[in-house]
Amino acid sequence: MIEPPVKRSFAGAVLDYLGTRYVGAGPETCSYTTQAIQIPMRDGIELAADFYEPELPHGERETPTGLILIQCCYGRGAGISFLNARVFAARGFQALFVSTRGTSGSGGVFDPGSNEQSDSQDIVVWMRQQPWYHGSFATLGPSYLGYSQWALLHDPPTDCVAAVIPVAPHDQAWHAWGTGSFRLDRASWSDMMSKRDDEKSSFLSRLANIPGLSFLRSPELERAVGGLPLEDSLQKYFGDRAPWLFEYLQHPDVDDVYWTSRRHHVALERAKIPILLISGWYDTFTTQTIHQFKYLHERGVNVSLIVGPWTHVQGSGLYSVPDKLDFLGEHLTKDGKYKHPPARIFVTGSEQWRSMPTWPPPTxxxxxxxxxxxxxxxxxxxxxxxxxxxxxxxxxxxxxxxxxxxxxxxxxxxxxxxxxxxxxxxxxxxxxxxxxxxxxxxxxxxxxxxxxxxxxxxxxxxxxxxxxxxxxxxxxxxxxxxxxxxxxxxxxxxxxxxxxxxxxxxxxxxxxxxxxxxxxxxxxxEDRVRSDxxxxxxxxxxxxxxxxxxxxxxxxxx
Structure with missing residues (x-):
């Protein structure tokens, strides 16, 4: 059964208005409807999604500004949907907000990074069959949502015309083991993800696992991370939760076949579309974002880079919504106003933004x-x-x-x-x-x-x-x-x-x-994760x- 579209509620409009003032997105141009959708995958499972359709005023253009695809493993609630769908729908964009396999109503099992390449291709095939599809789309979303974009660009669809990728890795192995030591934020992230649908967990417990709110982190998790042997200590804490974490621990070689489906450097070699990269000097994925820009820029791709004085959460979208709107308007309609040079860099110490033709500049x-x-x-x-x-x-x-x-x-x-x-x-x-x-x-x-x-x-x-x-x-x-x-x-x-x-x-x-x-x-x-x-x-x-x-x-x- 297909759910009918639902008009935005008064409470939703108020939330959008207050959020817009905070992120500096400018005035709305329309309201929108939301429709719950199930999207079939090739293996028979279905992904849960919300489709946002702008309600265009009479006399305006007959078609929306453009379509944005967002793939997300963190739910489709008010906070995350505002920054990644609703703020755009209220300015004339369609938005398809899809929950990752095994999360928030989507079927299958969540196995971070392993299914995004094939699932994203299936989503695109399904989109093309819909009556509201007008022939092209862009992708959007930070962090894991950005990783999902790189997975799609592993085999770039010809009708994908732009991408906005803030604070996101393209290579899961690089992040987990790229230094030769295991990155332990994989444990705290896995704790958050394995509790995301646990209705028994308290509000504070779930809040404690939101990146950036470490002051509420579970002391039990801190003790588990500090225990030796590390793998055994984490196993006692997690039990049968987050099985992927223990797969990470068991594959320290970044060239191991286990990581193949989770590494998308090929996307950097194949992508040809305009791409906006956003990072912060204190983001957990800064090194990968800088690498993405340098590689694409050297290939001659139309790539833009913004780096602010931000952490991961700050760089995810709190300060860059106007840039995203301008960029998507430019590349989905060709009548936008994104005219920035390739690199816009915040220089700490002088506390000022600089525009540059490339990054890094000659030194x-x-x-x-x-x-x-x-x-x-x-x-x-x-x-x-x-x-x-x-x-x-x-x-x-x-x-x-x-x-x-x-x-x-x-x-x-x-x-x-x-x-x-x-x-x-x-x-x-x-x-x-x-x-x-x-x-x-x-x-x-x-x-x-x-x-x-x-x-x-x-x-x-x-x-x-x-x-x-x-x-x-x-x-x-x-x-x-x-x-x-x-x-x-x-x-x-x-x-x-x-x-x-x-x-x-x-x-x-x-x-x-x-x-x-x-x-x-x-x-x-001896192995650093298995020895005491x-x-x-x-x-x-x-x-x-x-x-x-x-x-x-x-x-x-x-």
Whole structure:
């Protein structure tokens, strides 16, 4: 039985009005109806969806502005539908809002990332058969919704004419194991997803698992993530929930066939349509979004990039609705007004937006050398400078403070690192002139660890005139035990755009872990997720001769 369309309620109109004021979307042009739909897949299961149809005023164009396809695993409730469907329907767009297989009324079993490629193709086939389909569509949605777009673009439909993809990965393996250590936000995300339809869970319990609200996170989950062996500890907590999490843990090799259906770099090779990418400097997927832009831009694809001073939740859509409306209006109707240059970048420190023809822009390298007495300087250190060292204890791991976490991330005061004995902190003298960095900073270290089974967490922060440190960019890497420690270890940090003002200081932070952002190194040859044996690791960095350096991509205009 097909449900009839339902007109927007008064309460819905009020919610849309208040939401519109918050996100700056501008005035509505119409109301809309919503129709519940079931979409058949090739294997017989059906996906639940809502179809939004604008109620166009008399005398307006006969057809809607365009059709937007949204695939979502987080339900179709008021909050998420406002940002991804309703705000567009109230401005003349059709929107098909589909729940991912195994979620929110859709049939089948939820297995993150594995079915989106085939299911999205089946949705498009079904759309083409509908009387309201006018021949083309665009795709939209952040995070997992964006991943679903990359899965569709693995085999791009010819009638898909544009895509808006904020804060989203195209490669699930890269996120889970790309550093060589397991990304533990996969556990908190899996906890949220496995409880999404649990009517017995309290409101606060469900709220606690929304990314960005870590202050409500379950202490039981925190204890499970901190337990050893990690896999056993998580198994006791999850029971039979989130079976995919344990598949992740059992496949640390990103090239394993398990990940094939969850990796969509092919989409970057095949996509030809205009694409708007949106990210934040403190998003959990920033590195992948920057990679997507560079790859597509080099191919000559019409791709635009916006990077703000945002976390994952902030970058998902709270501050970019006007850009999305302009972009979709331009590429669905050819009479919109999206005229921005390829890259629009927020430069922290100067706190201003910049328009650029590409990202990163041309820069010149400036080198800061690691010095004795925990300092950084523009001149090489003395030839006999003593090495610096610290000990990482897996049973008391160095904590994650801010940065690119799914929750509890962002630009924060990370001064506490300077007081820890398991962290090396190198800080420059106050700068005598502004220094602006644009792109990927790199750290070159002559480094060794005993035992050789170890990780490195490297961060660049800024210390202000009051001695308070705030993070800018970072990198995590599990080290190759057999590497040649006589050669520099080259670590390329995540891209950033930051202006160090006169009087501020550059700080380099080096640690052996960042927990609970990443599964800690246990210091042994054994599997880090299945062992409870731990060995403390002594890290040593050679300083003499200027062999350990921080390379800055400086703005040549400074």
């Amino acid at each position: 010149e390298s400036k080198t800061l050398y690691l010095q004795e007495n925990n300092s950084l300087g523009f001149k090489p250190p003395v030839p006999d400078a003593s090495p610096a060292s610290f000990i990482f204890d897996p049973l008391a791991p160095t904590p994650s403070i801010g940065g690119n976490q799914m929750s509890a991330g962002g630009r924060v005061d990370d001064s506490a690192y300077a007081d820890r004995s398991d962290v090396l902190v190198f800080t420059s003298e106050p700068l005598s002139e502004d220094l602006e960095v644009l792109g990927a900073l790199s750290v070159h270290l002559i480094h060794e660890s005993d035992p050789p089974f170890a990780d490195l967490f490297v961060r660049i922060s800024e210390v202000d005139a009051y001695g308070v440190s705030h993070n800018i960019t970072q990198l995590y890497r599990a080290l190759e035990p057999s590497r040649d420690t006589s050669q520099p270890l080259i670590l390329e940090l995540q891209d950033c755009a930051h202006r160090f003002r006169v009087g501020t200081r550059v700080r380099l932070i080096v640690a052996g872990g960042s927990f609970p952002m990443y599964a800690r190194s246990l210091g042994t040859v 044996k731990t060995v403390a690791q002594k890290h040593t960095v050679t300083i003499s001769g200027g062999v350990s350096q921080l390379i800055l991509p400086a703005n040549p205009a400074d």
